[in-house]
Amino acid sequence: MASPAPKSPEQSDKSKKYDRQLRLWGDHGQTALENCQVCLINATGLGTEILKSLVLPGIGGFTIVDGEKVTEEDLGINFFLDIDSIGKQRALVATQLLLELNTDVKGDYVDESIEQLLKNNPNFFSNFSVVIATSLNERALLPLSELLWDLGIPLIVAKSIGFIGYLRIQFQEHVVIESHPDSQNPDLRLDKPFPSLSQYVDSFDMDKMELKDHAHIPYVVPLLKALNEWRQYHNLALPSNFKEKEELRQLIRRGIKVNEDGLPEAEENFEEAIKAVNFAVTPTIVPNDIKKILEDDCCINLTSKSKPFWILTKAVRDFVENEGEGCLPVRGTLPDMTADTNRYIALQQIYLQESLRCADIVHRRTQQLLHQLGQNTELITEGDTKLFCKHSSNLAVFRGTKIADEYDPKLVNVSMISQGVEDPDSLMVYYVMLRGLDRFISDYNHQPGEFGDEHDIVKLKACISKLLNEWGCGSLSKDDYVHEIFRYGGAELHSISAFLGGCAAHEAIKLITGQYKPLHNTFIYDAITSNTETFIF
Amino acid sequence: MDSPMSENNEDQQYPRRWNHIRKILERAGPFCHPNYEASPEVLNFVMTSCKILVIGAGGLGCELLKDLALMGFQKIDVIDMDTIDLSNLNRQFLFRRKDIGQSKAEVAANFINSRIPGCKVTPHFNRIQDFDEDFYRQFHIVVCGLDSIVARRWINGMLLSMLSYEENGELDQSTLIPMIDGGTEGFKGNARVILPGMSACVDCTLDLYPPQVTYPLCTIANTPRLPEHCIEYVKLIQWPKENPFDCAIDGDDPHHTNWIYEKSQDRANQFNIPGITYRLVQGVIKNIIPAVASTNAIIAAACATEVFKMATSCCLPLKNYMVFNDLDGIYTYTYEAEKKEDCLACSNVPKILEIENDNLKLQQLIDILCENESYQMKNPGLTTVHDGKTFTLYIPTVKSIEERTRENLKKTLSDLGLKNGSEILVADITNPNTLIFSLKFKSHS
Numbered sequence: 001m002a003s004p005a006p007k008s009p010e011q012s013d014k015s016k017k018y019d020r021q022l023r024l025w026g027d028h029g030q031t032a033l034e035n036c037q038v039c040l041i042n043a044t045g046l047g048t049e050i051l052k053s054l055v056l057p058g059i060g061g062f063t064i065v066d067g068e069k070v071t072e073e074d075l076g077i078n079f080f081l082d083i084d085s086i087g088k089q090r091a092l093v094a095t096q097l098l099l100e101l102n103t104d105v106k107g108d109y110v111d112e113s114i115e116q117l118l119k120n121n122p123n124f125f126s127n128f129s130v131v132i133a134t135s136l137n138e139r140a141l142l143p144l145s146e147l148l149w150d151l152g153i154p155l156i157v158a159k160s161i162g163f164i165g166y167l168r169i170q171f172q173e174h175v176v177i178e179s180h181p182d183s184q185n186p187d188l189r190l191d192k193p194f195p196s197l198s199q200y201v202d203s204f205d206m207d208k209m210e211l212k213d214h215a216h217i218p219y220v221v222p223l224l225k226a227l228n229e230w231r232q233y234h235n236l237a238l239p240s241n242f243k244e245k246e247e248l249r250q251l252i253r254r255g256i257k258v259n260e261d262g263l264p265e266a267e268e269n270f271e272e273a274i275k276a277v278n279f280a281v282t283p284t285i286v287p288n289d290i291k292k293i294l295e296d297d298c299c300i301n302l303t304s305k306s307k308p309f310w311i312l313t314k315a316v317r318d319f320v321e322n323e324g325e326g327c328l329p330v331r332g333t334l335p336d337m338t339a340d341t342n343r344y345i346a347l348q349q350i351y352l353q354e355s356l357r358c359a360d361i362v363h364r365r366t367q368q369l370l371h372q373l374g375q376n377t378e379l380i381t382e383g384d385t386k387l388f389c390k391h392s393s394n395l396a397v398f399r400g401t402k403i404a405d406e407y408d409p410k411l412v413n414v415s416m417i418s419q420g421v422e423d424p425d426s427l428m429v430y431y432v433m434l435r436g437l438d439r440f441i442s443d444y445n446h447q448p449g450e451f452g453d454e455h456d457i458v459k460l461k462a463c464i465s466k467l468l469n470e471w472g473c474g475s476l477s478k479d480d481y482v483h484e485i486f487r488y489g490g491a492e493l494h495s496i497s498a499f500l501g502g503c504a505a506h507e508a509i510k511l512i513t514g515q516y517k518p519l520h521n522t523f524i525y526d527a528i529t530s531n532t533e534t535f536i537f
Numbered sequence: 538m539d540s541p542m543s544e545n546n547e548d549q550q551y552p553r554r555w556n557h558i559r560k561i562l563e564r565a566g567p568f569c570h571p572n573y574e575a576s577p578e579v580l581n582f583v584m585t586s587c588k589i590l591v592i593g594a595g596g597l598g599c600e601l602l603k604d605l606a607l608m609g610f611q612k613i614d615v616i617d618m619d620t621i622d623l624s625n626l627n628r629q630f631l632f633r634r635k636d637i638g639q640s641k642a643e644v645a646a647n648f649i650n651s652r653i654p655g656c657k658v659t660p661h662f663n664r665i666q667d668f669d670e671d672f673y674r675q676f677h678i679v680v681c682g683l684d685s686i687v688a689r690r691w692i693n694g695m696l697l698s699m700l701s702y703e704e705n706g707e708l709d710q711s712t713l714i715p716m717i718d719g720g721t722e723g724f725k726g727n728a729r730v731i732l733p734g735m736s737a738c739v740d741c742t743l744d745l746y747p748p749q750v751t752y753p754l755c756t757i758a759n760t761p762r763l764p765e766h767c768i769e770y771v772k773l774i775q776w777p778k779e780n781p782f783d784c785a786i787d788g789d790d791p792h793h794t795n796w797i798y799e800k801s802q803d804r805a806n807q808f809n810i811p812g813i814t815y816r817l818v819q820g821v822i823k824n825i826i827p828a829v830a831s832t833n834a835i836i837a838a839a840c841a842t843e844v845f846k847m848a849t850s851c852c853l854p855l856k857n858y859m860v861f862n863d864l865d866g867i868y869t870y871t872y873e874a875e876k877k878e879d880c881l882a883c884s885n886v887p888k889i890l891e892i893e894n895d896n897l898k899l900q901q902l903i904d905i906l907c908e909n910e911s912y913q914m915k916n917p918g919l920t921t922v923h924d925g926k927t928f929t930l931y932i933p934t935v936k937s938i939e940e941r942t943r944e945n946l947k948k949t950l951s952d953l954g955l956k957n958g959s960e961i962l963v964a965d966i967t968n969p970n971t972l973i974f975s976l977k978f979k980s981h982s
Contacts, residue, residue, distance in 0.1 A: 502834030
């Protein structure tokens, strides 16, 4: 018996090991992961939890920056330190124990504090795909934020204190081709049928067909026939309100075969056509989000440094304005529907071929653009263009803000903070607490409540009032939150760090693979009530 | 190393290890449970008395064991009937390549016990059905990290059956064991807290589980359109007919997968259907659910936090259901799932099975029990009582009885002597207890 070649890529050891995740981000997503380098600043409990969920799925490599020695306290919150490591370099031990998780991953460490490293070797960071920082104080955070912003390297800042968690992602720009929307309408072009589709639909003389065949015509056929007929009487408009859609449904219904007793036969394909009136009979337009991307400066004004994403965007824009007659390239996929095999496959091929025709035009345009810009024409392959065209209705572009700007009262979004603080259901109050906490640590060099000194409550309150004052916000209505932060005394709870660790790792994976839409840009987790909230700073 | 002396020694050796947790537990705060009394006793209870049962040592289970051990719990049992597979290693971080083929529960327990001194995880390389009430009664809290709905329902039923009530009908709180349940699929997950008998149970919310995708047999046989249709054809029709390896399909046997892959490819070629891949074939045969490390870490952590809250009362528990999704940003939604008044598992109302009339065949009655959204049984066995004597209608699980009672499937309820109001006793793997239904006919035949 002929077996598939044992070395076919799908049976390789790696594809077996990573099988469950390859089903999500595909082999190309995995390749992106395997080519990336992650830097972790501070191997805290939270820090190693983040790296754990990056090492397991197989990033290329990581480097830990940490100048601390392992303490007994560390052992209670950090799984990647062991009893024998007390007193040793934390960066070293965490690197060793994390590397045990996956032999495909390379790991390295720098036994130096981030403050020192920033001072001694600011070029250190330039080769990382993403930098992740935990337990970072303001003095290190602000220069790091500026540095990575200028380098165009994404920065993820994570904090875990008591029952509260915080994530902030900083990047200049992040583009997504495969956003993997949970659900989307099919791209059937019923309002603007392309020639091969019309030809196929016209080739059916449904009345002359036997019941068995009639009941196995893909629903696109009766739907488009009925729609064309309806439009003839309505100046080629599309049915837009309930009454008009109902008329169209009636037209479709009239096509159902009738039995000897004058009763309609049960024809599932016609039922599907009737249902599809709601979601498939819509004008094919460029969605607003995509229009914005096509009108973006980066798209219109390409330069020799433009990224492939923007060159592809420009090529698609040109397509929309010319051959596409106002529409994006055809997606080229057909949802499953009641039909016999041959007719379904024929229709599927018609959509696929049309999508390839569109992609071909876009690709030629892409090559022209690369040539004009003096860029290597191999930078964008035909496969890249096909993928881009297929997902062109779900592209996403995110423009970020610099964390350091939040520390400038003139630049921070003050109205969002004050609105949030006044809303009792909003978790904004924890953002304010964490900022107050940062200020406290800068001023006093320890965590509020770390030694149980109740004076810390007053001092923390003063830090927070000062901040609110700088922002022009009113004071907090109650002191509960200050007391809660004091109670924590800087304590980190492992399960809170583990929750955030998973979240931060996943956001890093999104940034690295360019798939799925990332958190934009600040996330607060309140484990007391099990609620979360996202803010855009 | 099991003597209490050595455990004490270890704690004395590293007295500052639990300082983080100590800060939280030895100080009260404004968001504590109203009855919370901060004291060193709380951590002492967590470490020395509180017994936790973790069900499942897979993606969620590995995370749960680590999380609980680092939240101070030292008396943990873990049950898992599975062995370690290569495809587990992308997320089940307590396992290494050398462990493939070994018991998940045992390897996970050994790892935790050696990494975290003082923690005593006891493994059980078993099915949950291997244990009875006496076993489950020893735990303060049960946490589930399962991928099987049937197993969740079974343990849910077990915890419900252990409740006892006072004479005035009040629940005896000492018989209640909270159940904390997590589930994941790709980038989505959920965590929930169940107080058996008091809040919504697994069966109350059965409609939250999406039904498994199935394809009509006529499509598979006559009008295949998708690669999945071709694979299902080989699996359901060609395999039983040709019986290439003289046994049932084993999704883990590469020879079986190869055979199905090749035959599916043949069939797809015959119909010009594109898109058969080895990965897809495996996915369909084994009904593979995508899984990543990050989602498992998140959901397990949410569950561990709830165990900690429940064990210490330092905060009010989650009330009672959180959904999580990080496909687009990070989204969570927390709400209170409601107890279903006529829940099959946790309500005390008599269960009434409403059917058309006694012309219904026994097979059709079984189909109702399997297909109805509120029952979703798997392979129920039915008995009834005629004149004080037990009468077996159909038992599928014992071969000799199955053969003897198979004929009954074609008989109508009336043939079997069942009347309006007759009681049938139903046993199924979704519940450790036998359920009693009264038949109610909508009309008379």
